[in-house]
Amino acid sequence: MERPVTEADLTFEHVPETDQSFENALANARAGDRLTVDDAIELLTTGTDVEGIDRTRKEQVLEAADRRRAEVVGDEVTFVANINNNVTTACNVGCLFCNFKDAAHTFERDSEVETAGFTKTPAESREIVADAVERGVYEVTSVSGLHPAFALDAEHREILETHPEPKAVNYKPPERYATDPGTYAEQMDAMSVDDVHVHSMTPEEGYHARRGTDWSYEEVYGRLKEAGLDTVPGTAAEILVDEVRDVICPGKIGTDDWLEAMEAAASVGLGLTATIMYGHVDNEAHRAMHLKRVRDLQERVDGAITEFVPLSFIHQNTPLFEHDVVSGGASIDEDELMIAVARLFLDNIDHVQSSWVKYGDEQGLKMLSCGADDFMGTILSEEITTRAGGEHGEFRSFDDYVEMISSVGRVPVERSTDYETRRVIDPDDPPFGPQLGPKADGTPLLDADERAEQTVPADD
Numbered sequence: 001m002e003r004p005v006t007e008a009d010l011t012f013e014h015v016p017e018t019d020q021s022f023e024n025a026l027a028n029a030r031a032g033d034r035l036t037v038d039d040a041i042e043l044l045t046t047g048t049d050v051e052g053i054d055r056t057r058k059e060q061v062l063e064a065a066d067r068r069r070a071e072v073v074g075d076e077v078t079f080v081a082n083i084n085n086n087v088t089t090a091c092n093v094g095c096l097f098c099n100f101k102d103a104a105h106t107f108e109r110d111s112e113v114e115t116a117g118f119t120k121t122p123a124e125s126r127e128i129v130a131d132a133v134e135r136g137v138y139e140v141t142s143v144s145g146l147h148p149a150f151a152l153d154a155e156h157r158e159i160l161e162t163h164p165e166p167k168a169v170n171y172k173p174p175e176r177y178a179t180d181p182g183t184y185a186e187q188m189d190a191m192s193v194d195d196v197h198v199h200s201m202t203p204e205e206g207y208h209a210r211r212g213t214d215w216s217y218e219e220v221y222g223r224l225k226e227a228g229l230d231t232v233p234g235t236a237a238e239i240l241v242d243e244v245r246d247v248i249c250p251g252k253i254g255t256d257d258w259l260e261a262m263e264a265a266a267s268v269g270l271g272l273t274a275t276i277m278y279g280h281v282d283n284e285a286h287r288a289m290h291l292k293r294v295r296d297l298q299e300r301v302d303g304a305i306t307e308f309v310p311l312s313f314i315h316q317n318t319p320l321f322e323h324d325v326v327s328g329g330a331s332i333d334e335d336e337l338m339i340a341v342a343r344l345f346l347d348n349i350d351h352v353q354s355s356w357v358k359y360g361d362e363q364g365l366k367m368l369s370c371g372a373d374d375f376m377g378t379i380l381s382e383e384i385t386t387r388a389g390g391e392h393g394e395f396r397s398f399d400d401y402v403e404m405i406s407s408v409g410r411v412p413v414e415r416s417t418d419y420e421t422r423r424v425i426d427p428d429d430p431p432f433g434p435q436l437g438p439k440a441d442g443t444p445l446l447d448a449d450e451r452a453e454q455t456v457p458a459d460d
Helices: 022-031 037-045 055-073 122-135 154-161 184-191 203-208 217-227 242-248 255-267 284-300 332-345 356-367 398-407 448-453
Strands: 076-080 082-084 139-142 197-200 271-278 305-312 374-377 411-415 422-424
Touching (some): 037 284, 037 332, 055 332, 076 422, 139 184, 184 197, 203 255, 217 255, 255 284, 271 284, 271 332, 284 305, 305 356, 332 356, 356 374, 356 398, 374 398, 398 411
Parallel strands (some): 076 374, 076 411, 082 139, 139 197, 271 305
Antiparallel strands (some): 411 422
16 A cells, blocks of 8 residues: 655755755866765756756756766766566565556465566566577566565475465565566576677666565575576666655665665676666755765765666656656756766766766656766566656657767777677668677668668657
C-alpha cells in the first residue's frame, strides 16, 4: 500500500543555501580544483543569490564542463551494442516515482486481477539474449522488480522455504505464480550466452537476494559472479539522501545499504556504474550531496565505477504525479546543469552519460556539449522509462548513432561495457553495425523490415 505524502514529508533539513558565492565556485571549477558540496550547490542553482536559473551563468557552467570533458576524454562519443532484458515487473516495494512495477499479487495463479506485466523464465531469457548475441550485441542489461518468489540460488530458496515468517522476508514460493522466474543465479547463467557481458543485480536486487539470511553482500555478489554476472548497475540510487528516500521510496534500502552493496560488489571484482534520479521532490543540495557520496565511493572502490548516469525523472504515469506531489520533472536547464556539474564534480569518474531515452535525440545531443561523452546503447527493448510515460522510443541503430554524433562534430566510437575496448567508426565507410560483440560482423542489428516494425516516436 502506497503511503500518502504529507506536507511534512517535503520539509527538508537540507536546503540549497550556502556561504559560498557563484563566482568562487565557478573559479574553482575552471581551475580544476576539487569541488565542495557548497560549490556544487552554487553551480547547480547558478547562484543562491539569484532567483531561478541565470542564463548567462548557466552558459558559463556548461562551457567549463565542456572544456573539462575535452580535457578528460577528447571528442569521442561512445555507445554500446546492448539489449535490455528485464526479467519481471512483479514488485511490491511501492516506490512513488515508478510505474514499471506491477503489484506482485496480481501474478499469482489464483489472482482475479489480470496483470499487464510480465515475468520471464530463465529459458526465455536465454532465448532473448541468444538472439541478440547472434545480431552482434555485446551487453545485456537486466533490472527487475522484486518478485517475492525470487531467491539467490537453491540454498537461499531452502532457507526462505523454511523461514518462520515468510511474509516478513517478502517471500512466496514459485508455485504460487503463473510463471516461475527461477533464481537470480539461474537468470545470470541463462543470460551468459557466448561471453556476452551481463550487467545486472542492482544494490536493491542484491538486498532481495540475501533477505532472510545473515549473508554479507560480498557472499551474495560472489555467488552471482560465479553464476555469470560481470558488472553491477548503480541504479536504485535515486537520491542518496535518506530524507528524500523516505518520501519517494520508503520501502527501499537506505543510503548506507546502497553504498555497502556497491563496495561489496567491487570487492569481489565486479565493475560498477553509478546513477542519480533527480527532478522530483529533491533540491540542489540533495543532488550535490549525492555527487559527493558517489565521488567518495569511487575512492573506496579504487576506480571501479566506469560511468555516471544522470536520469531525469519522468513524471507521467507515476504515483508522485498522479497524487499531485509533483507537477512535473526537471526543466531543461536543470538537466543541462546536472550533466555539467556531474562532469566538474566527479573528478575521478571519466565518463558521463547522456540518456536519449530520458532526453530525446535533440536534447541528448545537446548534453554532449554540456559535459557528457557517452550516448547509451542500442537497447533493442526498453520498458522502464516507456512505462513511466517516456516518449523517446526503444531503439537506436548504429546508423542513427553515427549520423547524430557526426552531426555535432564528434567522433562515433563503439565501446565495450567497461570502456576498455573501443572501435572508432568512420562515418564515410558504411554499413554501420557492431563489431565488438562475440558474434558481431559489422552488419546492422535489425534489417530494414524489422526496423520498420520498431515504434520510435518523434522527439517533442
